[in-house]
Amino acid sequence: xLSVFLLLFLxxxxxxxxxxxxxNITLPGCPSKxxxxxxxxxxxxxxxxxxxxWFHITCNTSFNPPKPFLSAExxxxxxxxQFHRVExxxxxxxxxxxxxxxATKCYxxxxxxxxxxxxxxxxxxxxxxxxxxxxxxAVGCDDYSFVSPISxxxxxxxxxxxxxxxxxxxDVPVGSCSGMGCCSTSVPNGLTTYLANVFTxxxxxxxxxxxxxxxxxxGEESAFTFRGASDFVDPDFVSRTAETVPVVLNWVIxxxxxxxxxxxTDYYCQQNSVCVDFTSGKGGYRCSCExxxxxxxxxxPGCHDIDECADPNNNPCNGTCTNLPGSFNxxxxxxxEGDGTKDGSGCRATNSKSPVLKxxxxxxxGFLSILIGVGWLYFSHQRRKVIKLREKYFLKNGGMLLKQxxxxxxxxxxxxxxxxxxxxxxxxxxxxxxxxRILGRGGYGTVYKGIxxxxxxxxxxxxxxxxxxxxxxxxxxxxxxxxxxxxNVVKLxxxxxxxxxxxxxxxxxxxxxxxxxIHTNGGMAWLxxxxxxxxxxxxxxxxxxxxxxxxxPIIHRDVKSANILLDDHLVTKISDFGASRLIPLxxxxxxxxxxxxxxxxxxxxxxxxxxTDKSDVYSFAIVLLELLTGKKPLSMERIQAxxxxxxxxxxxxxxxxxxxxxxxRVVREGSLEQLQAxxxxxxxxxxxxxxxxxxMKEVAMQLEGLRKFTKQPWVNSQQGSEDGLSRMSEGxxxxxxxxxINPFMDSVEASSFYSSDQFRSLYPxxxxx
Ligand SMILES: *[C@@H]1O[C@H](CO)[C@@H](O)[C@H](O)[C@H]1NC(C)=O
Ligand SMILES: *[C@@H]1O[C@H](CO)[C@@H](O)[C@H](O)[C@H]1NC(C)=O
Ligand SMILES: *[C@@H]1O[C@H](CO)[C@@H](O)[C@H](O)[C@H]1NC(C)=O
Ligand SMILES: *[C@@H]1O[C@H](CO)[C@@H](O)[C@H](O)[C@H]1NC(C)=O
Ligand SMILES: *[C@@H]1O[C@H](CO)[C@@H](O)[C@H](O)[C@H]1NC(C)=O
Ligand SMILES: *[C@@H]1O[C@H](CO)[C@@H](O)[C@H](O)[C@H]1NC(C)=O
Ligand SMILES: *[C@@H]1O[C@H](CO)[C@@H](O)[C@H](O)[C@H]1NC(C)=O
Numbered sequence: 001x002l003s004v005f006l007l008l009f010l011x012x013x014x015x016x017x018x019x020x021x022x023x024n025i026t027l028p029g030c031p032s033k034x035x036x037x038x039x040x041x042x043x044x045x046x047x048x049x050x051x052x053x054w055f056h057i058t059c060n061t062s063f064n065p066p067k068p069f070l071s072a073e074x075x076x077x078x079x080x081x082q083f084h085r086v087e088x089x090x091x092x093x094x095x096x097x098x099x100x101x102x103a104t105k106c107y108x109x110x111x112x113x114x115x116x117x118x119x120x121x122x123x124x125x126x127x128x129x130x131x132x133x134x135x136x137x138a139v140g141c142d143d144y145s146f147v148s149p150i151s152x153x154x155x156x157x158x159x160x161x162x163x164x165x166x167x168x169x170x171d172v173p174v175g176s177c178s179g180m181g182c183c184s185t186s187v188p189n190g191l192t193t194y195l196a197n198v199f200t201x202x203x204x205x206x207x208x209x210x211x212x213x214x215x216x217x218x219g220e221e222s223a224f225t226f227r228g229a230s231d232f233v234d235p236d237f238v239s240r241t242a243e244t245v246p247v248v249l250n251w252v253i254x255x256x257x258x259x260x261x262x263x264x265t266d267y268y269c270q271q272n273s274v275c276v277d278f279t280s281g282k283g284g285y286r287c288s289c290e291x292x293x294x295x296x297x298x299x300x301p302g303c304h305d306i307d308e309c310a311d312p313n314n315n316p317c318n319g320t321c322t323n324l325p326g327s328f329n330x331x332x333x334x335x336x337e338g339d340g341t342k343d344g345s346g347c348r349a350t351n352s353k354s355p356v357l358k359x360x361x362x363x364x365x366g367f368l369s370i371l372i373g374v375g376w377l378y379f380s381h382q383r384r385k386v387i388k389l390r391e392k393y394f395l396k397n398g399g400m401l402l403k404q405x406x407x408x409x410x411x412x413x414x415x416x417x418x419x420x421x422x423x424x425x426x427x428x429x430x431x432x433x434x435x436x437r438i439l440g441r442g443g444y445g446t447v448y449k450g451i452x453x454x455x456x457x458x459x460x461x462x463x464x465x466x467x468x469x470x471x472x473x474x475x476x477x478x479x480x481x482x483x484x485x486x487x488n489v490v491k492l493x494x495x496x497x498x499x500x501x502x503x504x505x506x507x508x509x510x511x512x513x514x515x516x517x518i519h520t521n522g523g524m525a526w527l528x529x530x531x532x533x534x535x536x537x538x539x540x541x542x543x544x545x546x547x548x549x550x551x552x553p554i555i556h557r558d559v560k561s562a563n564i565l566l567d568d569h570l571v572t573k574i575s576d577f578g579a580s581r582l583i584p585l586x587x588x589x590x591x592x593x594x595x596x597x598x599x600x601x602x603x604x605x606x607x608x609x610x611x612t613d614k615s616d617v618y619s620f621a622i623v624l625l626e627l628l629t630g631k632k633p634l635s636m637e638r639i640q641a642x643x644x645x646x647x648x649x650x651x652x653x654x655x656x657x658x659x660x661x662x663x664x665r666v667v668r669e670g671s672l673e674q675l676q677a678x679x680x681x682x683x684x685x686x687x688x689x690x691x692x693x694x695x696m697k698e699v700a701m702q703l704e705g706l707r708k709f710t711k712q713p714w715v716n717s718q719q720g721s722e723d724g725l726s727r728m729s730e731g732x733x734x735x736x737x738x739x740x741i742n743p744f745m746d747s748v749e750a751s752s753f754y755s756s757d758q759f760r761s762l763y764p765x766x767x768x769x
Contacts, residue, residue, distance in 0.1 A: 024299050035065030042253065042268060042298045043091055051253065051268055051298070054126045057088060072637040074128070076101055077120035077195070083634075083643050086121070089246050094286065095131060097220065097246035102238045103196050105143075106213040111203030119217050120195040121247060127255065127284055130191040131248040135184040135221040137177060138198060139231055141166040141207045143214030147187070147196045160185055165201070169210045174228035181211075182226040187218060189250075189280045194218055219245035252284030260435045261285065270302030272326070292326035318346045419494030419505075426450060426496050426503055430460060449508065458493060461504040478504070480554055488542035490565060490575040509573045514623070515561035523630050526570060529669035532627045533706060538572035539564055540700035543620060546574075547613045547696045555611055559619035560600045560633075561626050599633030599645070604690045614690030617699060621685030625649055628678065630663040646686055653683055674706050 025032040025040045030049035032038060034057060044050030045059045045068075058069045070086040077083055078101045090097035098121075106115035123130070138145035141164065148159040162183035166172050172181035187194070198216040211232040224245045231237050253268060254261055258275035261267040269275045269287035278284045289295060289303035297303050308328040309321035317330030319340035330340030332347035339345050429450035430437045439447045439459060450460045481492035496503040514535065517524045546554040556563075558576060565573040602618035605611055622633050625645050631638075633645045642648040652658045658679055659667055666675070681702050687693045694702070 024296055027299065031059075034059035034068040035063070037068050037088065037091070039068065040091060041296055054128065055251075058085070070096070070098065070123075070128075071126065072635065074123045074126055075121075077122070078117050083640075086123075093288070094250060095133070096128065096249045096251050098249060100217055100219050100242045100245055100247050102215050102217045102241050103145075103198050104213055104215055104238055105198050105200065107200070107204040107208065109205075109208055111205045111208075115213070118195060118197045120193070121218075122193045123249060124192040126192075127252050127282075128192075128249040129189070129282060130187065130194065130218070131250045132187060132189040133220055133222070133248045134218050135186055136160055136162060136196065136216065136218050137182065137184045137221070137224060137245075138162055138164045138214065138216040139182050139226065139237075140164055140198065140200075140204075140214030141172070141181055141211040141232070142200050142202050142204050143198050143216070144201065145183075145185075145196060145198050145216035147194050147216075147218060149191060149193045149195070160187060163201075164214075167207065169229045172229045172232075174230075175225060177224075177226045181229065181232070184221065190282065192282075215241075217241065217245065218247060220248045250278070252278040252286055254285060255283045256285075256435065256438065257283060258285045260438075268298045270297055270300050272303040272305075273297030290326060292328075316341060318342050421494050421496040421503070421505055423496060423498045425453070426460060426499075426505070428453070429458070433462070450505070457508045459506045459508045461506065462499075463501045483552075484546070484554070486542055486545050488538045488572045488574060489546070490573040506575075509565040509567045509575070511566040511568055511570065513562050514564040514566060514572075515626075517566065518561060518626050518630055519632060523663065523665070527665070529666050529674075531570065532666065533670075533674075533703065535564070535566075535570075535572050536624055536627055537700065537703045537707070539574060539623065540620065540696060540703050542572070542574045543616055544696040544700040547616070553613065555613055556616050556619075557611065558600075559616050559623060561623050564623065602690070603688060612690055613696060614693045617685050617693045617696055618690070620696070620699065621682045622646060624678065624682050624685070628663065628666055628675075628682070629661050630666075631661070649679075649682065650686065653679060677702070677706055 025038060026044060027041055027049055030041075031045045032040075034045055039045055039057050041049070042051035043055045043057055045057050047056075050056045053073075054071055056071055058072070059066050060069060068088040070088060072085065074086050075083045076086050076098070084101070087099040088096060089099055101117075101119040103119040104115060104117050105113055108114050121130070136145050136147045138161075143165075144161055144163040146159065146161040162179070162185040164179060164181060164183040166180045176182075177184045196216050196218050198214040200214055204211060204214070210229060213232070215238065219241075224241070227234070234240075254266060257277045258267075258269075262275070267275075269285075272290050272293040273287045274290055276286050276288050278286060287297035289297050292306055292308075293303035294306050295303040305323070305325050307323045308316050309323045315321050316328060317340050318338075319330055319332040319336070322329040322331070332338055332340045335350060336347040337350050338347045340347055427433065429452050430448040433446075433448060437448045437450070439449050446462050448460045448462065450458045452458060478492065478495055481490075485491075490509055491507040493505045493507060495505060517527060543556060543559065546556060556574070559574075563574065563576045565575050567573060600619040600622045602615035604618075605615040622645065625631075626633065629645065629649070631645055631648075634643060635645075638648070641651070648661060649658075652661045658675075662675065681694070681699065685693050685699065
């Protein structure tokens with residue numbers, strides 16, 4: 001028995017590189033290669049060959065050899081106004097390596113910038129995250145790198161960078177990135193976007209003779225070797241680095257744990273494989289062959305046994321080798337004893353005892369009991385600490401701050417019905433935050449469905465991590481929402497500050513986001529022109545109310561279709577006030593860190609950091625465009641000139657080809673007057689100069705005015721809403737691929753810095769004259 005036990009340990013052969021070896025690589029009938037790259041399942045090239053949209057690889061055969069690209073929703077960015085599709089260079093069991101872009105700034109002798117580009121990547125809303133195997137690397141003698149998320153990550157306002165300096169060329173070491181001519185710094189695991197830029201201290205004027213450019217990029221650290229000063233003058237440095245130093249992405253399936261998927265059709269681990277939770281980042285799982293098995297763990301019928309004894313020249317046994325499922329058995333010839341393995345006790349003539357073994361076994365058990373004892377002591381101590389902790393959390397989570405805010409706002413109409421919930425109440429309501437109560441997960445955290453003691457169904461938002469900067473945002477959201485009582489704004493019922501991370505309790509808005517309804521299967525059946533107009537009017541009314549009717553003007557700051565929820569009756573509810581700001585009455589604008597979502601962000605706000613209510617007007621116009629065209633604000637599936645929806649729309653207006661970009665259903669159902677009026681309204685809202693944009697109130701009134709053009713009264717029919725619901729639950733991949741099902745997901749919780757140069761290139765919008 002003992003020897004069997006030992007054998008199992010000894011035969012713990014390192015996990016085989018499962019997905020890339022074995023006979024089967026893809027589903028039957030699917031191509032396995034794009035150019036030189038092998039594409040193993042769950043990735044796949046043709047339709048139906050991958051487990052879902054994020055694993056779909058587009059193979060562009062107009063290159064020789066053909067080049068593989070990631071899903072069109074993900075893109076990289078080079079700062080010369082170019083969005084690019086992300087080229088894949090390698091797929092392994094845990095990582096996808098993608099082609100890099102190097103941010104460059106070159107100077108002339110007098111220190112003027114003569115070449116400027118940035119480097120960025122957006123894999124938000126997919127199951128990819130940026131790996132910690134990457135580092136931010138800067139090369140140059142008078143430079144520093146600056147890397148930040150493009151539109152916020154997991155509730156952290158991360159930014160990072162390093163400084164690289166040197167005063168003469170002899171100082172620059174070859175092969176070491178130590179701060180002299182080259183520097184590097186780490187990035188947190190789980191990033192989903194970044195934008196890297198390189199800046200200078202003295203415009204290269206003192207070192208221009210041997211170093212004219214600064215470079216920075218985020219890439220796989222182990223793939224980069226700094227070649228010293230020769231890199232400064234190498235004309236191929238940028239292209240060679242982009243080619244050889246990839247960005248490493250982690251890939252996982254789904255966004256929840258093995259336990260959640262095990263009984264669903266979204267569980268892909270086959271026989272003889274184990275499911276491994278991916279704990280850092282956004283969750284999700286991967287499959288891995290059990291030890292002693294190899295093959296692709298995602299492909300039926302699963303991993304197959306390794307015949308360890310097959311190769312007589314590389315036999316693991318000293319004695320006789322017998323292959324067993326998942327392992328092998330070594331035995332010694334008659335008259336010998338031992339475990340028979342080469343690296344174990346081998347085979348020795350009988351009667352040599354092993355007292356060492358007994359001793360170590362005894363010590364093992366002793367140690368185990370000590371561990372158990374210590375563990376028990378630890379846990380009983382922990383229990384006593386819980387009560388103290390709760391008090392501590394209350395304070396840490398801004399309990400005092402909230403009290404203060406409520407006190408100072410007393411005259412301002414704080415809704416007294418806001419309730420402070422206890423941890424017990426919410427634990428009970430969510431069955432102890434059980435996985436089957438999860439409505440969705442997002443960058444911010446997790447939203448659970450809760451059933452309160454009085455039978456009311458609520459949505460409970462639990463943030464992932466809590467740092468000081470987030471507390472303020474959290475309290476901010478509580479304070480803002482408690483002051484609002486509007487039919488089209490999601491209602492905050494209360495909060496709980498005693499748990500480790502604070503919890504917010506909302507009314508449950510169960511029918512998903514507007515984003516989901518517009519962009520799933522080309523739009524839901526109920527999304528008629530009348531319903532679109534109604535949603536536009538309701539949202540505009542709610543925003544106008546926030547801007548003017550509330551006691552202090554509130555700017556939402558992150559208006560987008562993913563933050564517009566729909567309830568059972570398809571009534572609009574604006575949500576996510578984490579980024580919103582109260583504007584003091586005597587001011588019309590405040591200076592803030594730029595926040596928002598790429599594709600919706602107001603360019604003027606971006607340039608000036610001056611936040612006004614007109615920033616919301618710009619973002620709202622993008623939502624109107626989504627309703628009108630059914631297209632996403634930013635999409636790599638469209639050709640270069642059409643990637644940015646706002647720019648595409650303005651060009652269409654200018655060239656009188658508006659009707660080509662409108663959703664055919666909108667053209668069919670809307671009247672010409674309505675469409676012309678709404679298009680010119682959108683155009684005014686997209687004005688580069690915020691002053692020339694209409695106010696939200698004007699927008700709401702104009703939209704309301706459009707209703708009278710409608711021939712028949714609009715129908716918010718029960719029929720329509722049922723259609724919408726059934727379409728939603730029928731989804732081919734259930735909610736595994738439905739990243740927008742979470743009502744609170746996809747919000748911007750982090751501040752990030754942008755320079756106006758970065759912005760100008762992010763928003764290549766030429767205003768039509
Ligand atoms: C490869 O796939 C086929 C069809 O699914 C299956 O019959 C066969 O056993 C697989 N081979 C291996 C080595 O997994
Ligand atoms: C791709 O394959 C072709 C032909 O097999 C070969 O010439 C080329 O060097 C390969 N390219 C890479 C990047 O491996
Ligand atoms: C393939 O690449 C070419 C050249 O970059 C591009 O014009 C074409 O649209 C691409 N095809 C697909 C299907 O993406
Ligand atoms: C550097 O560029 C600036 C701006 O383009 C220009 O005014 C200046 O003359 C240039 N200096 C040299 C030495 O070329
Ligand atoms: C995070 O945000 C806070 C305020 O929003 C700011 O003071 C702080 O500098 C930021 N930290 C980083 C690392 O960006
Ligand atoms: C290994 O082989 C020996 C000798 O044939 C046998 O006695 C032993 O039970 C086998 N062990 C296992 C786990 O099959
Ligand atoms: C291997 O087995 C032989 C007998 O078959 C024995 O003489 C020898 O010592 C063993 N070697 C090891 C490393 O156990």
